[in-house]
Amino acid sequence: MITRDDIVIRKAILHILDTDRGECILSSALLNPGPEMCDFIRNHIYKIISSDDTKKGEFDSEFSPIKSILQTWDESEDSSFIETSQAIANKLYAAMGEGLNIPAADLLFVTFQVEGEIYLALLKMNYKRNYNHDKMYRGNHTFVGLLKKRSLISETSRVPEAVIINLSDFSMRLLEKKYEVNGERVNYLSENFLICHTSSSTRKKLNILMRVINNISNKYNGADLKTKMDIKSTLQKEYVDSRAFDVEEIGNKLFGEKPEEKAEYDEKIEMYDLQYDNFTVINENTAKKLEKQMLVTDGGIEISIPMETYNKGNFEVQTDTTGKITIVIRDIDNVILK
Known part of the structure; x- marks a missing residue:
């Protein structure tokens, strides 16, 4: 697992891509960041590479101009670094100008x-519009008003659009958002700028996996609370044991003895092209939803059950012949009212 301190900043340059004012201002000199600026850059890079919102990408070798540019540059040589950064900035500015x-x-x-x-990071630091105070003078009077200004990203927030490229094999991870281009909402970074193929982010894959499983469980198990809890327990154990989700193996564990349910699982998973996927969760917050199960009774009683407690057998669901449910919680040492 990469830590923040593992990241060593080599070179950096900043270009202005101001499509609002029609200005593409390309710097001709490298930044000379001090320790504080290096920390700022390092922190933002770390937030991206440790995020489960990033997608994997692969250049289209036949059509991607960005890959062609990167294959011919010399990162160690300053003039080549500057010229390459300018060429890529021009390409991004053109792609930005096509969108609404x-x-x-x-x-x-x-x-x-x-x-x-060695990696290349393209950090697109979008402008934010803020109000700031402004002093004005008229004769002997001082006026304080509000002035709308544009600012860059703060230290604590995350860059909303970014690309990280491994310069040895050109594999990449990217954060991107959809915007309207020619009347259609597209991922302009991957489709129009990088010209690359992407997979879904880890967070999106986990959400799809859980949605498919829940839909099948609701369809076939109805109000069978214990079966649904057991399914959630299996997913949580999968995460605890390996921090990874083997989609095919999970299907076998959950539905292997139920042919109809397994067939539906395989069909739905294949629709999302995840049938052979094995994805790893980097950030533990991504899997937080697996840690607890919230139950709400028809009488309005809410119970939050840690899956760890359920897995230990301290929580039991009993259903009688009339369909009435009894919930048993064992080994309680103390109860606190909140």
Whole structure:
């Protein structure tokens, strides 16, 4: 697992891509960041590579101009670094100009090193509109008013659009958003700028997996609370044991002895092209939804059950012949009212 301190900033340059004002201002000199600026850049890179919102990408070697540019540059040579950054900034500015409401931005073009591997980070730092006070003078009077200004991203927030490229094999991870281009909402970064193929993010894959499983469980198990809890327990154990989800193996564990349910699971998973996927969760917050199960009775009683407690057998669901449910919680040492 990469830590923040593993990231070593090599070189950086900043370009202005102000599509609001029709200005593409390309810097001709490298930044000379001090320790504070290096920390700022390092923190933003770390937030991206440790996020489960990023997607994997693969260049279309035949059509991607960005890959062609990167194959011919010399990252170690300053003039080549600057010229390459300018060429890529021009390509991004053109792609931004084709879309409706794509935010103007500064492009921070950075190379960094982790354990001997060199990466390129394209951090699109979108402008935000804020109000700030402004002092005005008229004769002997001082007026304080509000002035709308544009600002860059803060230290605590995350860059909303970014690309991280491994320069040894050109594999990439990217954060992107859809904007309207020629009347259609598209992922302009991957489709129009990078020209690459992407997979879904880890967070999206987990959401799809859980939605498919829940839909099948609701269809076939109805109000069978215990079966639904057992299914959630299986997913939670899968995460605890490996932090990864083997989609095919999970299907076998949950529905292997139920041919009709397994067939529906396979069909729905294949619709999302996840049938052979095995994805790893990087950030534990992504799997938070697996840690607890909230139950709400028809009488309005809410019970939050940690799956760890359920897995230990301290929680039991009993259903009698009339369909009435009894919930048993064992081994309670203390109860606190909140």
